[in-house]
Amino acid sequence: MIEAFRAEWLKTTRRPAVWILLGILLGVLVFFVYLPGWWFFAHGPHDLLPAGTDVQQLKAEYYPRLIVPHFLSTMPALMGAACLALGVLSLGSDHAWGTIHIITSLPPGRLASLGGRLTVLSAVILALDLFLWAVAGAVALTLAGIDGASLAGPPPQQLLAAIATTWLICSMWCSFGVLLAAAFRQSVVPLAVGLLYMLVIEGLVLNVLGGMGGEAVRDLEKLLPGPNAGALVQAFGHGYVPAGAQVPTALVAAWQAVAAVAAYLLLFCTGTAYFVRCRDLT
Amino acid sequence: MDLAITSHALSKRYPNGVLAVDAVQLRVPSGQVYGLLGPNGAGKTTTLRMLVGLIRPTGGGAIIAGHDAGSSESRRLVGALLDRFGFYPYLSGRNNLRVVARYCGLGEHRIELALEQVGMTRDAGRRYGTYSRGMQQRIALAAVLMREPAVVILDEPTNGLDPQGILDMRTVVREMARNGRTVLLSSHHLSEVEQVCQTVGVINRGRLVVEGPVSELRGARSLIVRAAPIEPAARVLAAIAGPHGVIRRDDSLVMTLDGVPVPDISRALISSGVDILELRQQERSLEDVFFELTSPAEARSA
Numbered sequence: 001m002i003e004a005f006r007a008e009w010l011k012t013t014r015r016p017a018v019w020i021l022l023g024i025l026l027g028v029l030v031f032f033v034y035l036p037g038w039w040f041f042a043h044g045p046h047d048l049l050p051a052g053t054d055v056q057q058l059k060a061e062y063y064p065r066l067i068v069p070h071f072l073s074t075m076p077a078l079m080g081a082a083c084l085a086l087g088v089l090s091l092g093s094d095h096a097w098g099t100i101h102i103i104t105s106l107p108p109g110r111l112a113s114l115g116g117r118l119t120v121l122s123a124v125i126l127a128l129d130l131f132l133w134a135v136a137g138a139v140a141l142t143l144a145g146i147d148g149a150s151l152a153g154p155p156p157q158q159l160l161a162a163i164a165t166t167w168l169i170c171s172m173w174c175s176f177g178v179l180l181a182a183a184f185r186q187s188v189v190p191l192a193v194g195l196l197y198m199l200v201i202e203g204l205v206l207n208v209l210g211g212m213g214g215e216a217v218r219d220l221e222k223l224l225p226g227p228n229a230g231a232l233v234q235a236f237g238h239g240y241v242p243a244g245a246q247v248p249t250a251l252v253a254a255w256q257a258v259a260a261v262a263a264y265l266l267l268f269c270t271g272t273a274y275f276v277r278c279r280d281l282t
Numbered sequence: 283m284d285l286a287i288t289s290h291a292l293s294k295r296y297p298n299g300v301l302a303v304d305a306v307q308l309r310v311p312s313g314q315v316y317g318l319l320g321p322n323g324a325g326k327t328t329t330l331r332m333l334v335g336l337i338r339p340t341g342g343g344a345i346i347a348g349h350d351a352g353s354s355e356s357r358r359l360v361g362a363l364l365d366r367f368g369f370y371p372y373l374s375g376r377n378n379l380r381v382v383a384r385y386c387g388l389g390e391h392r393i394e395l396a397l398e399q400v401g402m403t404r405d406a407g408r409r410y411g412t413y414s415r416g417m418q419q420r421i422a423l424a425a426v427l428m429r430e431p432a433v434v435i436l437d438e439p440t441n442g443l444d445p446q447g448i449l450d451m452r453t454v455v456r457e458m459a460r461n462g463r464t465v466l467l468s469s470h471h472l473s474e475v476e477q478v479c480q481t482v483g484v485i486n487r488g489r490l491v492v493e494g495p496v497s498e499l500r501g502a503r504s505l506i507v508r509a510a511p512i513e514p515a516a517r518v519l520a521a522i523a524g525p526h527g528v529i530r531r532d533d534s535l536v537m538t539l540d541g542v543p544v545p546d547i548s549r550a551l552i553s554s555g556v557d558i559l560e561l562r563q564q565e566r567s568l569e570d571v572f573f574e575l576t577s578p579a580e581a582r583s584a
Contacts, residue, residue, distance in 0.1 A: 007384035011370055014377065098368025102425070105334045106385040107358045113385070281336040282328075 004108045004116025012120050017089055021082045022128060025075075029132055033074050034139045038062040042147070061239040063144040064137065064153040068162045071136050072233045076166050077203075079132070080173035080229065083125055084194045087177025090121060091272075092187030101281055114276045118178065118269060122171050129167045133159075162236055169229045172261050173198065175268035176225070182275035202226035222252050225264040232257035286312040286433050286464035287333065289351075291342030294328050302328040304488035305342060310466050310481070315459045317479035317496075318468040319568075321576050325488040326468040327365060330437050333466070334362045347432055358386075361431030365438045367422045371411030375402055375421045378410050382425045396428035400454070416447040423454060434458055436467040440474060452478055476568040486576045500566045505544065507535040507551070508560035515556045522547060539563065 012018060041059040049055065061070045094100040103113050137153070144151050153159065180190030202224060209217040221227040235254035252260070287310035294303040303325040310316040320326045331337040333344055335352025344351035347359045369378040379393045397403045400420040405413070410421065419442070426434060436455070440448045455478050458465050469475050475482060476496060483493040492499065509515035512533065519528045519537045527538045544563065551558055
């Protein structure tokens with residue numbers, strides 16, 4: 001599998017699409033998650049905020065101390081979508097370009113090459129994860145420095161757990177993408193199906209139905225990957241909640257969410273292995 | 283005879299019920315170039331893909347250099363250039379070969395050697411997506427050569443190539459055989475197969491209808507004789523080739539040449555007082571054999 005890892009590493013890290021995804025996430029992190037909010041709370045017309053809102057507390061969310069809940073409130077979902085695309089492109093393009101025929105006829109064999117591919121993807125996701133956390137840290141330090149606020153960060157254990165959580169969630173969505181690519185043997189349809197499921201079905205339809213008070217919908221959500229990933233993120237706490245606003249409650253306990261996300265990761269990898277091993281390449 | 287590839291009742295029935303390959307028994311001699319011929323949809327590509335391990339047989343099996351086809355051992359010994367090959371368009375030709383080399387655990391020096399062999403050293407740094415079809419084919423061939431496989435499987439290797447590319451491919455195939463490799467190739471170009479292959483198999487509707495050395499399949503050469511008067515000429519030829527060795531076709535006689543030197547035949551005719559108007563050797567081409575074997579019976583009789 002080492003040979004397959006080395007080969008997959010070369011083709012994955014040289015692929016422009018991977019760098020484009022990284023660039024998009026970097027842009028989103030800096031120019032959507034951090035700068036606009038901080039700018040608004042620092043300079044914006046605060047009379048738009050509800051009465052009794054503590055602007056200083058809202059600004060504090062952009063400082064290193066609260067980097068974990070602030071990063072986790074938006075980035076895992078966006079990174080998950082990007083990683084789903086990464087997974088789809090990784091295997092789907094091999095089908096589209098016909099490279100899968102060459103790879104499969106080479107010595108390591110189907111499962112070893114899949115193992116190499118999945119290992120490389122998880123390593124790329126880890127690198128992406130570390131890089132984005134590092135950028136978030138740098139931005140938070142800069143903003144705190146500008147405002148003359150404390151530069152102290154979160155407890156290291158919390159930070160490490162948050163980094164690991166982001167990696168786990170992104171790896172799960174990525175493996176979902178690889179599974180869809182293996183099932184459809186192309187990139188376009190699995191990308192559409194994956195994002196539709198992730199963003200529309202789980203992100204919108206179930207949220208709306210759950211909000212309407214359907215207990216059955218909430219029970220169903222407890223079994224799905226997205227809500228479990230959300231519950232895992234919520235376990236790290238939340239930012240400032242204005243007085244009178246509803247504090248979000250986690251769907252399931254943290255340990256249950258970790259187990260569910262890990263189980264989905266394993267399930268998606270196993271499903272992919274089944275498709276890759278058993279199907280003919282015509 | 284030492285065989286590099288043998289298959290035993292190799293069959294593939296697709297889930298939709300189509301029997302693409304029906305009990306094919308291939309016998310590919312070691313160190314030879316073997317041509318697999320057949321019309322479109324005959325089952326050639328499916329057969330080759332089963333040998334490479336891309337498609338799983340639903341019946342029978344194949345052995346390549348002593349190992350089950352598709353096993354990791356056989357994959358180490360087989361280099362394949364399939365009809366739907368592809369490489370990464372965003373990588374250079376060299377980096378594409380590097381991917382293959384890493385998969386196979388090969389050193390970097392093999393990449394440069396292979397590029398040199400196919401004449402792509404100068405363009406190896408360019409993105410694969412910018413290559414012409416001929417250059418893409420050369421990179422694919424380099425990927426095969428780089429591995430120095432004992433058995434090479436080529437599916438329609440000259441498809442889409444210009445005349446120079448076809449000539450180069452032919453040279454490479456001959457070179458591989460000279461170096462002791464076994465080459466199994468499928469092709470629509472019968473003249474090409476005739477030029478480079480020692481043995482051929484003809485596959486039609488999933489079945490291997492004939493297999494053997496090219497010379498055997500073509501059968502014995504024949505001699506066309508136009509002479510006057512024709513009756514004494516027929517008697518002379520029958521005395522040489524036997525009564526079944528000569529047939530009369532319009533105003534000519536067609537005699538099967540079975541090792542008899544043509545000058546001896548000419549001398550015998552002249553000494554019997556016959557005037558020779560035309561004496562011409564005729565050889566059955568592989569194309570004739572191919573169409574005899576693959577055309578429907580009604581078309582042949584027509």
